[in-house]
Amino acid sequence: MSPTILILLYAFFLSEAAATAPPPPPPLRQGFYAETCPAAESIARNILRRAMARDARSAASVMRLQFHDCFVNGCDGSLLLEKRGRMEGEKSALSNINSVRSYEVIDEIKEAMEAACPAVVSCADIIIMAARDAVLLSGGPNWEVKLGRKDSLWASLEAANEIMPSPRANATFLIHLFSRYNLTVKDLVALSGSHSIGKARCFSVLFRLYNQSGSGKPDPAINPTFRKDLDKLCPQHGDVEVTANLDATPKRFDNQYYRDLAHGRGFLNSDQTLYTSMETRKYVKLFARSEEEFFIAFVRGMVKLGDIRSGLHGEIRRNCRVVN
Ligand code: HEM
Ligand SMILES: *[C@@H]1O[C@H](CO)[C@@H](O)[C@H](O)[C@H]1NC(C)=O
Ligand SMILES: *[C@@H]1O[C@H](CO)[C@@H](O)[C@H](O)[C@H]1NC(C)=O
Numbered sequence: 616m617s618p619t620i621l622i623l624l625y626a627f628f629l630s631e632a633a634a635t636a637p638p639p640p641p642p643l644r645q646g647f648y649a650e651t652c653p654a655a656e657s658i659a660r661n662i663l664r665r666a667m668a669r670d671a672r673s674a675a676s677v678m679r680l681q682f683h684d685c686f687v688n689g690c691d692g693s694l695l696l697e698k699r700g701r702m703e704g705e706k707s708a709l710s711n712i713n714s715v716r717s718y719e720v721i722d723e724i725k726e727a728m729e730a731a732c733p734a735v736v737s738c739a740d741i742i743i744m745a746a747r748d749a750v751l752l753s754g755g756p757n758w759e760v761k762l763g764r765k766d767s768l769w770a771s772l773e774a775a776n777e778i779m780p781s782p783r784a785n786a787t788f789l790i791h792l793f794s795r796y797n798l799t800v801k802d803l804v805a806l807s808g809s810h811s812i813g814k815a816r817c818f819s820v821l822f823r824l825y826n827q828s829g830s831g832k833p834d835p836a837i838n839p840t841f842r843k844d845l846d847k848l849c850p851q852h853g854d855v856e857v858t859a860n861l862d863a864t865p866k867r868f869d870n871q872y873y874r875d876l877a878h879g880r881g882f883l884n885s886d887q888t889l890y891t892s893m894e895t896r897k898y899v900k901l902f903a904r905s906e907e908e909f910f911i912a913f914v915r916g917m918v919k920l921g922d923i924r925s926g927l928h929g930e931i932r933r934n935c936r937v938v939n
């Protein structure tokens with residue numbers, strides 16, 4: 616789209632918004648594609664299963680997309696848009712660049728959706744289905760997802776940079792951030808349990824190993840044996856792209872993450888802080904004790920995360936990386 620057309624479109628939306636408040640988007644619901652694309656959910660699951668056979672980590676990477684899409688202007692597939700003209704795109708945001716991965720799995724699902732039922736299933740909904748399947752296929756809980764999202768026409772690098780939390784974040788900061796989305800302290804601790812699967816880079820932990828809060832010292836909350844392992848893996852002037860597991864069982868979606876935190880074996884500062892802080896520790900202890908409680912709270916959190924809407928006009932993108 617040319618800049619002139621974009622400006623005209625923008626002016627149109629503005630004048631429309633001034634005349635009448637935009638109607639709220641239609642509610643999401645389970646079985647949204649039952650008539651229009653009955654195979655949608657099985658297509659997504661089968662392709663994710665194949666992706667995991669090629670690369671086990673793709674489950675974690677795909678699940679993470681839901682968080683990074685939904686926190687920035689709602690679950691609208693904005694994360695998937697490539698830079699185009701004056702739109703920078705969210706992929707180059709600090710929390711996403713060289714880090715968020717497996718976009719091609721979403722492309723593969725989209726291609727199969729387009730073959731089965733053209734122009735029906737949104738990229739935003741594909742992320743939600745695939746995130747659920749990633750948890751399920753990693754040994755976690757199953758749940759019904761609500762669908763019916765539209766894809767955005769725009770992405771915001773600024774919003775992504777402003778909103779997405781740093782691995783340095785402390786519990787106070789995270790509690791406040793999540794409350795902006797009506798996510799409770801319990802939701803925060805449960806959703807952080809997504810770090811039960813997947814990996815992170817030395818980049819995300821170096822400051823914690825060598826200069827926590829500018830002290831020139833490591834974070835005292837790190838278990839000393841664990842710290843020796845991390846020092847070896849992530850030396851001070853080493854390769855920041857080297858990856859480490861986020862918990863002791865990185866392919867299995869379980870409550871090991873919380874038991875690790877209770878032993879000072881959390882990888883990110885934003886993980887370990889959930890045990891250090893009294894407001895969140897009680898939930899870490901609860902979930903470490905009861906995987907069932909974790910699964911129930913996690914599912915509730917994922918549904919709430921998926922309910923974040925943008926309220927803007929949308930479309931069903933034909934290709935998740937570009938607007939139609
Ligand atoms: C509470 C605040 C959160 C922070 C500060 C945070 C931060 C991070 C960081 C820094 C990484 C590793 C990035 C890298 O080193 O390249 C990561 C990985 C990951 N995050 Fe989070 N995250 C948070 C919450 C969440 C939530 C709510 C979810 C999903 C619902 C999630 C899912 C994941 C997954 C699955 C990975 C591993 C991805 C992979 O292996 O490719 N995170 N997160
Ligand atoms: C938590 O982080 C915020 C923002 O970085 C900071 O202002 C605050 O002092 C920190 N709180 C604690 C208890 O460390
Ligand atoms: C949070 O809840 C309040 C009160 O129910 C509501 O007005 C607000 O729109 C909600 N915010 C989000 C982001 O869902």
Ligand SMILES: *[C@@H]1O[C@H](CO)[C@@H](O)[C@H](O)[C@H]1NC(C)=O
Pocket residue numbers: 826828829830831
């Ligand atoms: C540690 O962090 C502080 C504050 O951010 C900085 O001034 C200092 O130079 C850092 N030290 C090292 C060794 O990187």
